[in-house]
Amino acid sequence: MIKLIASDMDGTLLDSSMQISPENAAAIKHATEQGVEFIVATGRNRTEALPALEQVGIECAMVTLNGAQVFDKTGQSLFTVPIDAQTVTSILDLLDEQDIYYEVATDQGLFSQSQEQRIELFATHLGEVMPHLTHNMAIAMVASQLEILPIHYVKNVRQRLAEGLEVLKIICFHKEEARVLGPVAKELEGFGELSITSSGANNIEINHRDAQKGIAVAHLAHERNIPLEQIMTIGDNLNDISMIQMAGVSFAMGNAALEVKEYAKYVTDTNIEDGVGKAILRALRENL
Numbered sequence: 001m002i003k004l005i006a007s008d009m010d011g012t013l014l015d016s017s018m019q020i021s022p023e024n025a026a027a028i029k030h031a032t033e034q035g036v037e038f039i040v041a042t043g044r045n046r047t048e049a050l051p052a053l054e055q056v057g058i059e060c061a062m063v064t065l066n067g068a069q070v071f072d073k074t075g076q077s078l079f080t081v082p083i084d085a086q087t088v089t090s091i092l093d094l095l096d097e098q099d100i101y102y103e104v105a106t107d108q109g110l111f112s113q114s115q116e117q118r119i120e121l122f123a124t125h126l127g128e129v130m131p132h133l134t135h136n137m138a139i140a141m142v143a144s145q146l147e148i149l150p151i152h153y154v155k156n157v158r159q160r161l162a163e164g165l166e167v168l169k170i171i172c173f174h175k176e177e178a179r180v181l182g183p184v185a186k187e188l189e190g191f192g193e194l195s196i197t198s199s200g201a202n203n204i205e206i207n208h209r210d211a212q213k214g215i216a217v218a219h220l221a222h223e224r225n226i227p228l229e230q231i232m233t234i235g236d237n238l239n240d241i242s243m244i245q246m247a248g249v250s251f252a253m254g255n256a257a258l259e260v261k262e263y264a265k266y267v268t269d270t271n272i273e274d275g276v277g278k279a280i281l282r283a284l285r286e287n288l
Contacts, residue, residue: 002036002249002283003230006063006217009042009049010199011236012253013276018052025056027277034284039063039220041213043171043199043239045105046071047150065105066197066207066239067216068168079219080107081211082166087191091206092158095172098184102172103151106165110151118151170206177201197239205239214242232283234268234276235260249288251279 041063229248252264
């Protein structure tokens with residue numbers, strides 16, 4: 001029987017409105033009543049992830065920034081896995097050289113050098129997901145949403161990093177997607193100590209090689225004396241593969257990338273069809 005469930009958020013636990021549906025919330029609460037611990041494992045930082053969970057009354061441990069920082073259910077940081085400063089400089093040099101927009105997640109919050117670029121890139125992506133929206137409508141929606149997300153806009157992120165901040169993740173975006181980001185990802189892989197993943201076609205996510213969701217979930221399970229075969233994981237994109245691979249029970253979302261479906265043992269419905277809740281109830285019902 002499963003003892004621990006770890007779920008991704010974007011494209012998985014969250015619906016198209018970036019919220020946790022009543023059905024998903026009810027399934028999670030039912031599992032916890034059966035003695036199963038629920039945690040989220042997300043590319044977001046904690047302050048970005050928390051509002052959706054609080055809205056439905058879920059209090060849980062969090063694997064954040066793809067495994068670069070882990071918190072207990074009270075919000076206390078348990079450990080971080082930063083990228084060393086010299087490697088960060090090399091990464092930013094490459095991204096600047098290719099004129100790629102990026103955001104830097106640190107132990108002191110998320111930093112960006114351009115609010116305008118951030119809104120434009122997110123609006124373009126939203127327009128692809130929701131083609132009925134005009135570009136102006138997408139920009140308005142993104143601007144209103146991003147206003148409530150905690151992010152620091154600075155003129156020079158390197159100057160802020162020089163103040164001693166730990167870099168936990170760098171995420172970069174480009175509207176031409178794989179044509180530009182593919183070669184950059186390949187070059188970054190040559191740096192050696194990095195984990196290069198993605199949470200969507202228009203981005204790549206850069207972490208220390210030890211900052212992966214699978215490693216962090218396994219670490220939490222070990223502390224709780226839970227064997228890997230009693231862990232259930234649910235995800236939809238490439239940054240979820242490490243935890244999909246290590247779990248005894250693994251579900252890919254119906255909207256998941258093909259590679260994730262190939263690694264997962266089971267496939268559930270999409271994120272807009274309460275796929276997480278259905279996967280949890282199935283796992284409990286069938287004693288997976």
